[in-house]
Amino acid sequence: MSVTPDAAALLKEWDELAAVARGDRLYRSRRLSRPVQLDLRAGLREADGAPCLVALPGGAGNSITSFETAGLRLSRAADPAGLLLVLSLEETSRRDLFAEICSDCVRSVLRAEDEGETELVTVFAARLAAWRAFLRDQTPGLSRNEIVGLIGELLVLDRMLDENTEAVAAWKAPDDGLHDFVLFSHGLEVKTALGAARRLHISTLDQLDDAGLVSLHVAHVRLVESVAGETLGQIAARIEQRLNGERARGTFRNALLRRGLAPRGDTISGPRVACVGMDCYAVHDGFPRLRRSDVALGIAEATYQIDVRALVSFAVDAAAVLNTFGGTGDE
Incomplete structure (x- = not known):
């Protein structure tokens, strides 16, 4: 489906997914229309409805470090489609921030794809790592x-x-x-x-x-x-x-x-x-x-x-x- 990589579109997508009947998989999700070379999906965790950004990174996902900080978690999950890399929101009060982070990560991947970059999982992981560092040290703003x-x-x-x-x-x-x-x-x-x-x-x-x-x-x-x-x-x-x-x-x-x-x-x-x-x-x-x-x-x-x-x-x-x-x- 077509989803533009901005926060408002992702928030709308999660709201629409919430209206879909529950299934028997870990996540209900819809693939973003872009990037083409990396399967990225807006998703909800079936167990509790937590918003997620789900990637199917293939074997490259094994080298990406999991983390949990500032109400966000990056984890791996097994799925019939293959390894899932899941960025999930663990604190509901940070929903708007989570949408901004997800849309920013998607934009980073799209920029790279537009210039012919093929290692999109590396681009995605690097942007996630930067956000992890930012959130770990986050204050009300730079003094x-x-x-x-x-x-x-x-x-x-x-x-x-x-x-x-x-x-x-x-x-x-x-x-x-x-x-x-x-x-x-x-x-x-x-x-x-x-x-x-x-x-x-x-x-x-x-x-x-x-x-x-x-x-x-x-x-x-x-x-x-x-x-x-x-x-x-x-x-x-x-x-x-x-x-x-x-x-x-x-x-x-x-x-x-x-x-x-x-x-x-x-x-x-x-x-x-x-x-x-x-x-x-x-x-x-x-x-x-x-x-x-x-x-x-x-x-x-x-x-x-x-x-x-x-x-x-x-x-x-x-x-x-x-x-x-x-x-x-x-x-």
């Missing part, structure tokens, strides 16, 4: 400081793309990486200030530890609010358009979701900022920092601030630092 921090990371990524079209792979912050960017054992921490702030906030004892790295640098991104500037959503949309192909764009969208930015389509909310400078500092012996090896036993963790005026002697050319992420691995 102003979190928005500013994410803008700084994206502006650095934007600069890296000038040197390396695959630079999204170096962005480790969405995966809770120790350093915001890592490529060829070069690490980069991004610290962003909006306005006149002159201190860098360091959140862990490991953040400025360069053990195991060829190099570690800190990029201090300086922003000001400006009516001529860009919002977080606009910066993200602009970067997405720079990427080549749906696979790269999908990877970027998943990274944004894991980083806490919901795909709401709102590109104009939040502060409108302009970048007025990007200073880089080399982290090596003598750099003002705290590491686990520097503090007394028994201190499990610490946060601290660094005055940027103490970093003058560690300043290096920002373009040269970003060039280390240009895809060659050279200094």
Whole structure:
């Protein structure tokens, strides 16, 4: 049957399925008209009428990790048609959110299919994993400081793309990486200030530890609010358009979701900022920092601030630092 991949259509589909007489299978379902190469179905669980998005992934479904978080569950079920991968709603109060998540996952698959991607189960699983991370860490929304921090990371990524079209792979912050960017054992921490702030906030004892790295640098991104500037959503949309192909764009969208930015389509909310400078500092012996090896036993963790005026002697050319992420691995 024909179902467009939006939340309203899925909600209607579940309501219509609820009026269908119960059968003797685990789920009553109807296949979506698209995607063509992956069997996706709007469904209801017979036992309790819980809304579901059901996929028949074939053998590829065996490698997908099950989870339960924020009232959603991803599980496997045996069916005469084969293995079922079932995303189900376990908390009825989150029905609208569930519809949004399901429609978003379907759209991700459709975009990939439209560009000739054949591994649609992989696309589906990656989007589900991104939503799992988002829901696990979900708060009422990104705080102003979190928005500013994410803008700084994206502006650095934007600069890296000038040197390396695959630079999204170096962005480790969405995966809770120790350093915001890592490529060829070069690490980069991004610290962003909006306005006149002159201190860098360091959140862990490991953040400025360069053990195991060829190099570690800190990029201090300086922003000001400006009516001529860009919002977080606009910066993200602009970067997405720079990427080549749906696979790269999908990877970027998943990274944004894991980083806490919901795909709401709102590109104009939040502060409108302009970048007025990007200073880089080399982290090596003598750099003002705290590491686990520097503090007394028994201190499990610490946060601290660094005055940027103490970093003058560690300043290096920002373009040269970003060039280390240009895809060659050279200094």
